[in-house]
């Protein structure tokens with residue numbers, strides 16, 4: 001069985017990764033699971049300058065999911081280079097993909113310029129759900145024109161794999177995916193969180209400080225599966241599926257929808273061993289169904 005996944009000219013040993021913002025920079029989870037078994041780790045977002053993130057409360061549970069509005073809290077790119085890279089350098093076999101965020105094109109490209117020479121950085125996942133301050137706050141990821149331009153700028157900067165992370169909070173996600181492909185992206189990951197809100201009826205107040213936030217977990221899996229299905233029919237670069245994957249059956253659903261790889265997010269908070277269990281389950285399913293490689297999943301659903 002061949003579990004490898006090729007993105008640009010690089011190979012991930014298997015299709016199971018951990019989603020940005022749910023796995024830190026791998027260090028804490030490295031005490032709980034064997035990171036070298038994973039296909040990939042997507043880091044917490046890195047921005048040019050350090051960010052405190054949004055005021056508390058910024059997390060709340062919902063039926064079959066949770067809403068977060070962390071606000072990209074991170075130590076900034078210098079802090080990343082000083083404090084996170086030494087640990088990332090020790091990770092073997094697993095692709096380390098840095099999630100990059102910014103409010104202007106310059107902010108994204110600065111981060112990439114500053115870390116591109118770090119050998120242990122395998123590639124980038126570009127979080128385009130951030131508001132573009134130069135364009136009046138409209139999120140990059142909702143405007144195909146901005147997405148194509150940003151992708152092109154990033155493409156000029158690096159020969160490493162560039163994965164654009166799509167937001168589901170748009171009218172037609174396939175239009176944005178196409179803009180990524182035209183701009184020179186090597187893959188897209190879908191989906192980021194779905195806009196959600198919870199209100200405490202006793203306090204008559206939103207449950208989180210920012211009022212609305214990003215819904216993740218099992219509640220959004222059908223949204224993610226539909227996005228992967230529609231996007232993978234439209235573009236020819238690999239699609240990485242995520243949103244609500246809690247077990248191997250969920251992962252298989254994403255592969256059948258057209259995903260070439262998957263990421264586990266919210267499930268890590270419940271059981272850090274989920275990625276390893278999911279990988280084992282995928283292998284059993286492939287053996288029982290006589291599938292030899294991940295692309296064999298893609299022939300079943302037209």
Ligand SMILES: Cc1cc2nc3c(=O)[nH]c(=O)nc-3n(C[C@H](O)[C@H](O)[C@H](O)COP(=O)(O)O)c2cc1C
Pocket residue numbers: 019020021022044045068070072099127165191192193215216217218220242243244245263264265266267
């Ligand atoms: C607490 C939390 C923090 C997150 N931070 C980021 C982030 O920094 N960058 C990013 O692209 N996505 C971030 N995400 C989105 C996840 O990577 C993922 O796209 C989303 O949660 C859906 O997957 P899931 O349902 O498996 O969690 C975050 C999600 C959560 C729950």
